[in-house]
Amino acid sequence: MLALLVGTRIKDVRNSLMISQEDLSRITGIERTQISKIENGNANITLETIERLSIALKLRVADLFDESYYKKPQQIYVYNTEKLTPFVKWAGGKTQILGEIKSRMPINYNSYFEPFVGGGALFFHIAPQRGHINDSNLDLISAYRSIKDDAKFNQLITKLEEHERNHSEQYYYQIRDLDREEAFNDASQVDRAARMIYLNKACFNGLYRVNSKGFFNVPSGKKKTVKTFNREALINIHNYLASNKVEISSLDFEEALVEAEYGDFVYFDPPYDVFEEQSNFTSYSKESFGRDEQKRLLNVFEKLSQKGAYLMLSNHNTSFIRDSYKKYNMSVINAKRMINSDANNRGNVEELIITNY
Ligand SMILES: C[S@@+](CC[C@H](N)C(=O)[O-])C[C@H]1O[C@@H](n2cnc3c(N)ncnc32)[C@H](O)[C@@H]1O
Numbered sequence: 035m036l037a038l039l040v041g042t043r044i045k046d047v048r049n050s051l052m053i054s055q056e057d058l059s060r061i062t063g064i065e066r067t068q069i070s071k072i073e074n075g076n077a078n079i080t081l082e083t084i085e086r087l088s089i090a091l092k093l094r095v096a097d098l099f100d101e102s103y104y105k106k107p108q109q110i111y112v113y114n115t116e117k118l119t120p121f122v123k124w125a126g127g128k129t130q131i132l133g134e135i136k137s138r139m140p141i142n143y144n145s146y147f148e149p150f151v152g153g154g155a156l157f158f159h160i161a162p163q164r165g166h167i168n169d170s171n172l173d174l175i176s177a178y179r180s181i182k183d184d185a186k187f188n189q190l191i192t193k194l195e196e197h198e199r200n201h202s203e204q205y206y207y208q209i210r211d212l213d214r215e216e217a218f219n220d221a222s223q224v225d226r227a228a229r230m231i232y233l234n235k236a237c238f239n240g241l242y243r244v245n246s247k248g249f250f251n252v253p254s255g256k257k258k259t260v261k262t263f264n265r266e267a268l269i270n271i272h273n274y275l276a277s278n279k280v281e282i283s284s285l286d287f288e289e290a291l292v293e294a295e296y297g298d299f300v301y302f303d304p305p306y307d308v309f310e311e312q313s314n315f316t317s318y319s320k321e322s323f324g325r326d327e328q329k330r331l332l333n334v335f336e337k338l339s340q341k342g343a344y345l346m347l348s349n350h351n352t353s354f355i356r357d358s359y360k361k362y363n364m365s366v367i368n369a370k371r372m373i374n375s376d377a378n379n380r381g382n383v384e385e386l387i388i389t390n391y
Contacts (some may be wrong), residue, residue: 038075040084040098045073047091050111050277062086092163109184111277113270115161121181121263121271122174122231123240124153128303128348131385132159134367135301138387140344143299147343149287150304154178161274166281168290171242173230175284180227181268182275182282193228194262206236206254213249228262236260288334296342304331306350309383325354332358339390351384359388 048058055073059066064083071077072087088095120127128135135156146165148157152174157167169175180186197209209229212218221229234240237252245251275282283290287304294300305323328349339345339362349355351366369385 036099037072037077037079039101040079041073041075041077043098044069044087044091046110047093048073050113051091052112052114053091058087058090061090109276111273113273113277115274117267117270118158118161118274119267120153120155120158121268122153122177122234122242124155125241125243126303126306127153128155130370131367132156134365134387135346135348136160138346138365138389139301140299140391143344144297145294145299147291147294147298147300148303149290149300150302151178152303156301156303158271161278162280163278164280165278166283166290166293168283168285168287170284170286172284173226174242175282176223177227177230178275178282180224181272182280184272184276186224186227187272187276189224190227191263191265191268193224194231197228197232198260198262201232201236201257201260203254203256206233209233210237210250210252210254232260232262235262288330291334291338294338294341294343297344299344300338300346302331302335302345302347304328304347304349306348306385307352307355309350309352328354328358335359335390345388345390347386347388349386349388351386355386355388359386363389363391 048055053061055066055069058064058069062069062083064072064086068077072079072083084095084098087093088098120129132155136159139160144164146157146160146162147167148154148165149168151157151167151169154167157165167178177190180190197205210233212221212229230242233250233252234242236255236257238255239252240255241252243250243252287302291300304327307325307328331347335345335347347359356364365387366384367387368382370382
């Protein structure tokens, strides 16, 4: 009985990763016929075989024996990690410098943490199987959560299609200004998510910005028609989120990291410190992220470093940040600023990538 349960689990995970029995045989060195027997519950498996299979399938050994998995009706989620990309455009998005970041990541780590996930360019690129993503922006996090949940995902698609059908200049402002109304506090997760994605696609330059009262204040992008999602891409994200152990929260970064520990990897991409001569885009949410917040972040970085987590942080190359992190490793890279409300501030800027390893 146990052999069949374990075999079924191996087969499901192998299928969801789109790996053939031949591939798995090549990766693990276990004969293909033996893999077939294991999957059908017809083989006695040694501990060594279990270990090889769990490494190849990126599972923990304990997951193979997790009974709760077998009690659930089985839903197979197929996704392609190479096609996972952000579903919103986000100021500070890291798509341009993924190569620079990736080449500085640790090779092995346990869980992945991203406390300022934003559009999640690195998160989707890595597609971790265990992790925790977080952002203080509740509308954004409502979108991640709605995409992950099977039932909410279908409702979200329906609402996005509704926004697309209704789109006009006037409709944009009607939806944008919903957050000025008391009732918006009771909006459902899916309504918040659909509004956020629609506004992101229909607004000027794909910018998410709120004013000091927390109200979304970006003008319309004046588009005749708006496409809020690509069906195949969104299903791919849904399948990935639904089938992996990725926790999603909307907390302050410090709280979101209480469970990070030795051997975990944390990528920090906070709102950046501003260059002395630079302008004013710091408003992803109504709480601004000034020097006091940067110092609080440094404090969290130091505590986690002492715990033995692998840490990587991006920020502007300002003297304040260089000085704050001077005892860590630092490289300067050039990044393109694609989104800025002031066209003069688009262009190349120097960023730091700081690591504690
Ligand atoms: C630079 S953006 C992240 C960009 C992102 N990595 C990407 O690739 O699109 C910073 C994010 O931090 C979030 N944020 C601001 N203050 C925060 C806080 N105190 N705790 C958690 N998240 C916060 C903002 O909502 C914003 O999405």
